[in-house]
Amino acid sequence: MTSTLSATPSxxxxxxxxxxxxxxxxGAMQITGEGIWxxxxxxxxxxxxxxxxxxxxxxxxxxxxxxGPNVSEEIIREALHPYAEDVVIATKAGLTRTGPAEWVPVGxxxxxxxxxxxxxxxxxxxxxxxxQLHRIDxxxxxxxxxxxxxxxxxxxxxxxxxxxxVDVDQLKEAxxxxxxxxxxxxxxxxDRSAEALLDHATAxxxxxxxxxxxxxxxxxxxxxxxEGLAKExxxxxxxxxxxxxxxxxxxxxPIPGTSSVAHLEDNIGAANITLTQEEMEALxxxx
Numbered sequence: 001m002t003s004t005l006s007a008t009p010s011x012x013x014x015x016x017x018x019x020x021x022x023x024x025x026x027g028a029m030q031i032t033g034e035g036i037w038x039x040x041x042x043x044x045x046x047x048x049x050x051x052x053x054x055x056x057x058x059x060x061x062x063x064x065x066x067x068g069p070n071v072s073e074e075i076i077r078e079a080l081h082p083y084a085e086d087v088v089i090a091t092k093a094g095l096t097r098t099g100p101a102e103w104v105p106v107g108x109x110x111x112x113x114x115x116x117x118x119x120x121x122x123x124x125x126x127x128x129x130x131x132q133l134h135r136i137d138x139x140x141x142x143x144x145x146x147x148x149x150x151x152x153x154x155x156x157x158x159x160x161x162x163x164x165x166v167d168v169d170q171l172k173e174a175x176x177x178x179x180x181x182x183x184x185x186x187x188x189x190x191d192r193s194a195e196a197l198l199d200h201a202t203a204x205x206x207x208x209x210x211x212x213x214x215x216x217x218x219x220x221x222x223x224x225x226x227e228g229l230a231k232e233x234x235x236x237x238x239x240x241x242x243x244x245x246x247x248x249x250x251x252x253x254p255i256p257g258t259s260s261v262a263h264l265e266d267n268i269g270a271a272n273i274t275l276t277q278e279e280m281e282a283l284x285x286x287x
Contacts, residue, residue, distance in 0.1 A: 007057040010246055010271035013253060015207050016160040016181035019129060021088050023246060024271050025060030026053045026264075027211060027255035028072045035100025036067055040259055043075065050079035052261050054087065056268050062184070062209060062255045064092035064134055065115050065122075066103065073122040081124045090130035090182075090209075091119050092164060094137065094145070107137025109148035116152050132162035132184060136170060143177045150178040162207070168200045182207035182253075188215040189226075189241050189283060202249045213245055213254040214238050214267075225286040233273055242270035244283050 010024035031046035033039050040046045050061070061080075063072045073091060080087060093115035096106045116131060131149050136142060152158040162182030163174055174180050183201055185194035187210035194210075201208040226237040233240065238256075245254045256267040275283070 004272070005056060005265060005268055007053075007059075007268050007271050011250070013207060013251060015088070015130060016179070017205075019088055019160060019181075020086075021060035021253065022057055023060075023253050024058065024242065024268065025062060025209075025253055025255045026050070026058050027257035028061055028063040028076060029067050030257040030259045031075050032068045032071045033100075035102075037097070037100035038068065039071060040075070042259070045261065046075050046259055047079040049259060049261050049264050050076060052264055053268075054080065054084060056265070058268070059084075059086045060088050060090070060253060060255070062090045064095070064132075065119050066092070066095040066097050066134065069097045070118075070122060073119060077122060077124045083125075088129045089123055089125070090132060090162070091123065091128060092132040092134035093119065094134035094164075103135075105135040105137040107133070107135075107140040107145040109140075109144050112145060112148040113152060116149070116157060120157060127156060128158050130160045130162055130182060131158045132164050132182065133174075134164050136163075136166065142170065142173050146174045146177040146180075153178065162209075164211075166197070168197055171197065171200070171206075180206065182209055184209035184211055186210070186212050187245075188213050189244055189286075190215045198249060198252070202251050206251060207253055208249065208251050209253045209255055210245055211255065213256050214241055225282055229275075229279060229283070235269065235273055236266060238267065239270040239273055240275070240283070242267060243273035243275055244280065246270070247275055247280055 007022045007024040012020050014020045095103045149161045160181045164184040187194045198208050
């Protein structure tokens with residue numbers, strides 16, 4: 001593994017065909033308080049993490065209005081505004097908060113539009129690069145929820161539209177209303193329940209953003225497949241988990257999140273790891 005620490009070796013992907021990002025990104029959920037609620041324990045460290053990520057070549061930052069709520073977007077602005085030309089900020093709307101660790105889907109068009117307007121203000125931008133429907137509200141037609149973002153897109157306030165936690169059928173339903181350029185689902189070495197969606201996204205050239213990418217489950221147990229491979233690559237199990245995601249499909253954009261600069265740097269080390277086909281297959285079959 002090369003000693004140069006940078007996200008750049010992870011390669012690039014062009015979201016929507018016109019928005020290039022470095023594939024190894026950063027998820028900004030953890031720069032808040034416990035239960036993703038309120039201020040982080042160390043706001044200065046959160047700011048330092050974001051700035052260090054940019055220094056290391058990260059250009060894709062994923063957040064949401066509900067992280068805090070509001071806190072994550074506000075810290076991103078504090079740390080990175082005015083944004084470098086190649087920095088892409090993706091955010092989400094569609095989950096409201098009733099307390100720590102509580103998440104309630106709200107997909108009424110008026111609410112979604114309001115939240116996008118607030119995100120524009122909090123992030124300090126005229127247009128959101130990628131707005132994602134955080135969850136489909138079962139009480140509101142999908143066409144109405146996606147249609148709210150489509151209207152904002154037509155007004156120039158949104159560049160691209162994505163979805164979070166959907167299946168292939170829901171993606172296809174949303175595509176009848178607007179172009180969908182990304183999907184964001186739980187996916188990692190230990191939980192591959194969204195594999196069908198990933199394969200579909202790969203075939204269509206849609207970005208697949210795996211959240212909770214570092215979960216490794218029993219793969220890290222003593223004598224497990226990650227332990228041996230980590231030693232061979234002079235790497236950590238987390239780095240191998242990210243490397244596996246990067247090589248699983250060219251549309252995958254992992255967004256490991258952390259509130260620690262040291263942990264960020266460890267994650268970025270995954271960009272320099274190349275797994276052989278045999279190693280990829282061994283990890284894939286290990287679960």
